[in-house]
Amino acid sequence: MSAKKILYGLFDDEEILLKAVKGVRAEGVRISDVHTPFPVHGLDEAMGLRMTKLHSAGFIFGATGTLTALAFITWISTVNYPINYGGKPYFSLPAWIPITFELTVLFSAVGMTLTYLYLNRLAPGMEPRVLDNRLTSHMFAMTFELEEDTPSEKREEIRKMLEAQGAVEVHEKDFDQ
Amino acid sequence: MSSTTKFEFTSKLRRTFIGMFVIGLIAVVIGIVSGQADNQKAWANFLLNSVYFTGLSATAIFFLAAHQIAFSGWHALIKRVPEAMMSFAAIGGVFIIVIALGTALDYHHLYHWSDNFIKKEYVSAAELHDYEMEHAHSAGHGDAEHHGEGEEHSYLGSGSALLVGGGEEHAGDHTAEAAHAGAGDKILNPYYDKIIAGKSAYLNDGFFIARTIIYIVLWVFLGYQLRRFSLKEDSASDDRWYQKTRTWAALFLVVWAVSSSMMAWDWVMSLDPHWFSTLFGWYNFISLFVGSLAVMILVLIFLKNQGYMVQVNENHLHDLGKYLFGFSVFWTYLWYSQFMLYWYGNIPEETIWFLERKREYGGLFGANLIINFFVPFLVLMRRDAKRNFFVLGIVASILIVSHWLDFYLMIIPSTVHSGGSIGYFEVGMLVAFAGLFLYMVFNALTKASLIPLNNPFTKESIEHHI
Numbered sequence: 001m002s003a004k005k006i007l008y009g010l011f012d013d014e015e016i017l018l019k020a021v022k023g024v025r026a027e028g029v030r031i032s033d034v035h036t037p038f039p040v041h042g043l044d045e046a047m048g049l050r051m052t053k054l055h056s057a058g059f060i061f062g063a064t065g066t067l068t069a070l071a072f073i074t075w076i077s078t079v080n081y082p083i084n085y086g087g088k089p090y091f092s093l094p095a096w097i098p099i100t101f102e103l104t105v106l107f108s109a110v111g112m113t114l115t116y117l118y119l120n121r122l123a124p125g126m127e128p129r130v131l132d133n134r135l136t137s138h139m140f141a142m143t144f145e146l147e148e149d150t151p152s153e154k155r156e157e158i159r160k161m162l163e164a165q166g167a168v169e170v171h172e173k174d175f176d177q
Numbered sequence: 178m179s180s181t182t183k184f185e186f187t188s189k190l191r192r193t194f195i196g197m198f199v200i201g202l203i204a205v206v207i208g209i210v211s212g213q214a215d216n217q218k219a220w221a222n223f224l225l226n227s228v229y230f231t232g233l234s235a236t237a238i239f240f241l242a243a244h245q246i247a248f249s250g251w252h253a254l255i256k257r258v259p260e261a262m263m264s265f266a267a268i269g270g271v272f273i274i275v276i277a278l279g280t281a282l283d284y285h286h287l288y289h290w291s292d293n294f295i296k297k298e299y300v301s302a303a304e305l306h307d308y309e310m311e312h313a314h315s316a317g318h319g320d321a322e323h324h325g326e327g328e329e330h331s332y333l334g335s336g337s338a339l340l341v342g343g344g345e346e347h348a349g350d351h352t353a354e355a356a357h358a359g360a361g362d363k364i365l366n367p368y369y370d371k372i373i374a375g376k377s378a379y380l381n382d383g384f385f386i387a388r389t390i391i392y393i394v395l396w397v398f399l400g401y402q403l404r405r406f407s408l409k410e411d412s413a414s415d416d417r418w419y420q421k422t423r424t425w426a427a428l429f430l431v432v433w434a435v436s437s438s439m440m441a442w443d444w445v446m447s448l449d450p451h452w453f454s455t456l457f458g459w460y461n462f463i464s465l466f467v468g469s470l471a472v473m474i475l476v477l478i479f480l481k482n483q484g485y486m487v488q489v490n491e492n493h494l495h496d497l498g499k500y501l502f503g504f505s506v507f508w509t510y511l512w513y514s515q516f517m518l519y520w521y522g523n524i525p526e527e528t529i530w531f532l533e534r535k536r537e538y539g540g541l542f543g544a545n546l547i548i549n550f551f552v553p554f555l556v557l558m559r560r561d562a563k564r565n566f567f568v569l570g571i572v573a574s575i576l577i578v579s580h581w582l583d584f585y586l587m588i589i590p591s592t593v594h595s596g597g598s599i600g601y602f603e604v605g606m607l608v609a610f611a612g613l614f615l616y617m618v619f620n621a622l623t624k625a626s627l628i629p630l631n632n633p634f635t636k637e638s639i640e641h642h643i
Contacts, residue, residue: 041642042642051560055559055560059558086523087523088521088523094516094517094520094521095517095521097513097517098517
């Protein structure tokens, strides 16, 4: 994982934050992310976030589960170890629907959970990037990812802008993983 | 509130619905006069549409009651639509009561169990003679059950012959016995149906009519109360009426929990009195509920296109779309649970119900599952689709017809057996009912402000955001 340099401004009120998000975007500066201790209504729209692609991942995981279940049972029941159950045909699709359904749900749920954990750096073995402990209780942060070669004037500019928009503190933090 | 909150039933719209009704009625009359639909078929279609449209109306009451009791906020803006939909329950209920009375008065032979002769194990020779004379020249399918359709039922195998009462076997006994017995003595009834006789404490004309009337009266009365308090709320200064509505909503839910299952047993499942399914009630209820939600969505989209309901936006439609998606999947779950257990058990008197449908209505049987499951499942899976009025409207339109088809497949094969069709007669009856239903709904919409004025949740509903 590449190192990351993050500049962030802390806000202590969601109304000010919401206004600041709109203000910063209006000035044409790209916001990397906003961290809040609770869901703030209208923040997604204000940030102009696209819909998450987690749903599409869920669909693909689910479809994988469906195919896995059907392929596996078909192979077992018709090729590998065919058994006559009460005179039913070896290829008894109606009887396999419940297990197919369950595997679809299982793959989809587990797959989405793991994807979610990975994307949020919460998966086992990953070090979460904690900006500030106060973000889980009462503070809000607006973050900007900095490049190695971002000139210091640009940083100053963002700092000034954040303060003007009502940020109570502005910090920079490096993550080396 | 601006004046646009009141719906204006334009004469053009009025004419459209009356036109639908008249055209449908003409098709029905032509069908009956030309003999395209015999007595049995005509009544079967009447039952089908009465149950379907009354059900759409009754599930609209359920929608209101369930949301009321759950302190739902988001539905406050749209609740006038289900309130308007419940206005058909009274008319549709009368239709069903007419059918129930017709069962006792022998206007039709939809309900085989209503034939009291087959419930008697021993009869006199004179009674038997009368019964046979009466049914010998009858062309009705219901009467032909034991005679003309012997071939058709032969795939039942020996299991059913024993259970149905085995016409031929007993007939042999009867001639032998009749030779011995005097005219006044009782002989074994060759038409005796042990299973129907066993169910006669529940399935008899009097109790059937009484139950039908009780369901209809309770639904209409409780629905009327919900509507009445909702209208009073508009001019009230506090939330007194809102609180009162909760009591009536709770009462309706209790009544509905019992009556929704029982109406399905009575009106639909007892068409095949030998067959039963324990989840039939929920299956019928959910099928109706999906249809009801689809109607709600279409009416809302129509109102929005006409410039009404400005505050109703894609968030409200999204919620209704989620219901449509979820309950379609639940419908599939029930359909499949019913099908698979009987398929697995493979017991002739249980599989007969599906066999009859697969043999004679194979295409529709498959289409029913595919349209009612895959269309909403695949199309409405995405969030964007549920928030898009056009896509949601198309899916809702399809589901209204395909759940009618679901009821068609439950009612028609049981009543007219292989004689079912979907022609101008069936479509005409559907269009006539739809015209009447829509006229009632839109007429009820004019009666009150489209937006509840003093509902404690109107503000929350306007702000609804997901």
